[in-house]
Amino acid sequence: MSGIADLAVSFPRGRADVREMHAASGVPVADILAITHTEGFPALADGEQAWELALTAARELLGRHPVDVDEIRYVVVAGSGQWDRPFWSPAAKVAHELGIRRAHCFEVTNFCNAGMAALKIVADRVELDGGGYGLVLVGDRLSRMVDYTDPASKALFNFGDAAGAMLVGPGRGAFTVLHSEMRTDPSWSDYYAGEHRGDRVAIRRAAHRSGLAAAYVQNFTTLIGRTLDAVGAKLPDVAHLLINQGDRDMHERLLRELDLPAEKSVFNYHRFGHMGGTDTLIALQDLREQRKLRPGDLIILATSAMGFSWGITALEYHE
Incomplete structure (x- = not known):
């Protein structure tokens, strides 16, 4: 048996704004609101990176639920595969910043299903190992992949950015x-x-x-x-x-x-x-x-x- 010992979420400092989407695309505000259902929502600001959001969520999580970093055997970043830099491992970068030295760091790409796919992989692995922890981080750059000048892309205008972190361990946890x-x-x-x-x-x-x-x-x-x-x-x-x-x-x-x-x-x-x-x-x-x-x-x-x-x-x- 394995479970989520704790979880945390972090948000960027930037915002996506419906009025700006309208100005860029020419799509009527009412039509955009029919998709977004809100005037604005969190999105990466200029210079912000998705891995930094994931790091923030992980630090909050480990600050609230501290574990020996040497007991963290897996660090996984889940998302679309469109990371902040090409040919690069955000999981390894986050592990380095957290001082995690003994984990296997890797990425899971399954778009917006990737977080739960990674949870399944890590939960199964932790259970088979009989101990240790996994850190599953969920994050992407969705808003940065939307072309607001393209009216045909309006179905994507609700894409925002956030990061989540789950500490997966043996036993029931807070969420089995x-x-x-x-x-x-x-x-x-x-x-x-x-x-x-x-x-x-x-x-x-x-x-x-x-x-x-x-x-x-x-x-x-x-x-x-x-x-x-x-x-x-x-x-x-x-x-x-x-x-x-x-x-x-x-x-x-x-x-x-x-x-x-x-x-x-x-x-x-x-x-x-x-x-x-x-x-x-x-x-x-x-x-x-x-x-x-x-x-x-x-x-x-x-x-x-x-x-x-x-x-x-x-x-x-x-x-």
Whole structure:
């Protein structure tokens, strides 16, 4: 058995602003707000780097839950693979800054599903090792990959930036990792791709193809069913279902499909954009800070990624 001993989230000092998006793209403000649901949200400022956000989250986490750095055997950074520098390891950089010398440092690339994919890898490894800790860091440069001058990219205008850190260790932890189910439908592999634009990479979508929203709901529903079967639970047993906040309409549609009340989820659209793989960690942190979690709560994290991948992670709360 292994679990998340503790977690932390950090935000950049910059902001993405809907009025500036409108000025750059010409897309009406109302149309942008229909995607962002807020006038502004955290995004990397000029000169800020994603690895620094991850380091900030890790330092806060280890300051609150100190462990011997020699007991940290894995340091993993999860994201899109578009790191602050090419051909470079942000995981190794963070480990160096934290004084971690004996860990295996590596990256997991699965876009906004990468954090939960990395959690599964590290939780399994820690359990097999029978000891030690893993540090899973979730962070990206999503806002820096959006071309605000391109009206066709408006569906991405809600992309923001944040970083999360999870300390994974043996035993139950604050959140026991009960089960994980993930799958990829490779027929969508070319729907989004990066394109070099001068000194940066911009995300481009291929010609519109219908069916993606339905694929989200179908895959999440199927994977939730498999996960609940694996942990011996039913839908009414789910205390909280937390979802990547890329599309509010899909979020609400999934809850209707599962017949789960909105009160069992977290809606942060009025505060944040889509903060990449950190969305569900922000929601989890919110629930804990607001004292809405009870020992024994079954929490389902629904994450998704370009490519397209979907993942369901089941946690049990113990604090």
